[in-house]
Amino acid sequence: MNDPSEHGGAAGGTERGLPGAGLVKGLAVTLKTMTSRSTTQQYPDVAPELPPRSRGVIALSEENCTVCMLCARECPDWCIYIDSHKEEVAVPGAARPRQRNVLDKFDIDFSLCMYCGICIEVCPFDALYWSPEFEYAEYDIKDLLHDKDHLGQWMATVPPPPAHDPNGEPAKEETAAARKAAAARPVPPAVRPEPGADPGPAS
Numbered sequence: 001m002n003d004p005s006e007h008g009g010a011a012g013g014t015e016r017g018l019p020g021a022g023l024v025k026g027l028a029v030t031l032k033t034m035t036s037r038s039t040t041q042q043y044p045d046v047a048p049e050l051p052p053r054s055r056g057v058i059a060l061s062e063e064n065c066t067v068c069m070l071c072a073r074e075c076p077d078w079c080i081y082i083d084s085h086k087e088e089v090a091v092p093g094a095a096r097p098r099q100r101n102v103l104d105k106f107d108i109d110f111s112l113c114m115y116c117g118i119c120i121e122v123c124p125f126d127a128l129y130w131s132p133e134f135e136y137a138e139y140d141i142k143d144l145l146h147d148k149d150h151l152g153q154w155m156a157t158v159p160p161p162p163a164h165d166p167n168g169e170p171a172k173e174e175t176a177a178a179r180k181a182a183a184a185r186p187v188p189p190a191v192r193p194e195p196g197a198d199p200g201p202a203s
């Protein structure tokens with residue numbers, strides 16, 4: 001229901017603005033907009049300044065991928081297609097050869113992808129990364145299916161990780177390496193007192 005007082009109706013009350021106040025207010029908004037800086041970006045003539053960690057395209061580091069299938073299983077759009085085969089690797093000294101997965105196919109269909117980043121979050125082996133590149137529009141929707149070679153080419157555009165916070169905790173790897181180095185360091189031989197020498201004050 002409309003409140004008659006909002007329209008200055010007789011039942012509502014006596015509050016009526018000055019004549020022309022609305023016009024002045026509108027002109028003030030127009031003037032403010034005219035004098036403020038435009039936020040329109042003239043793309044593609046001027047490249048937009050995007051944050052370095054924008055979600056543009058997904059890059060694949062093939063050598064890190066162990067074909068664990070986690071990304072494909074967690075993708076809500078089911079737009080990651082992976083295929084692999086097993087290969088035997090002879091290990092010197094081992095009784096039996098080891099088996100390893102070899103990646104045959106790793107495709108992402110960017111016409112279905114919703115850029116949620118779940119695949120990158122869940123990958124336990126740092127095989128997937130965001131690249132800020134976004135200029136890969138195609139005339140044919142089928143060309144938005146990027147295979148492993150195409151996804152691998154995006155790795156060159158992945159920005160380096162941010163610098164380590166000097167006040168933050170050291171990485172687990174650094175702590176483990178420091179502990180290992182300390183354990184491997186030779187222990188100096190204990191200094192033995194000369195026979196008959198004063199053993200010093202008893203503690």
Ligand code: SF4
Nearest residue numbers: 075113114116117119
């Ligand atoms: S960003 Fe999301 S939708 Fe796109 S491939 Fe990864 S998990 Fe699937």
Ligand code: SF4
Nearest residue numbers: 065066068069071123
């Ligand atoms: S989660 Fe990572 S390691 Fe596993 S299949 Fe996907 S990209 Fe490869």
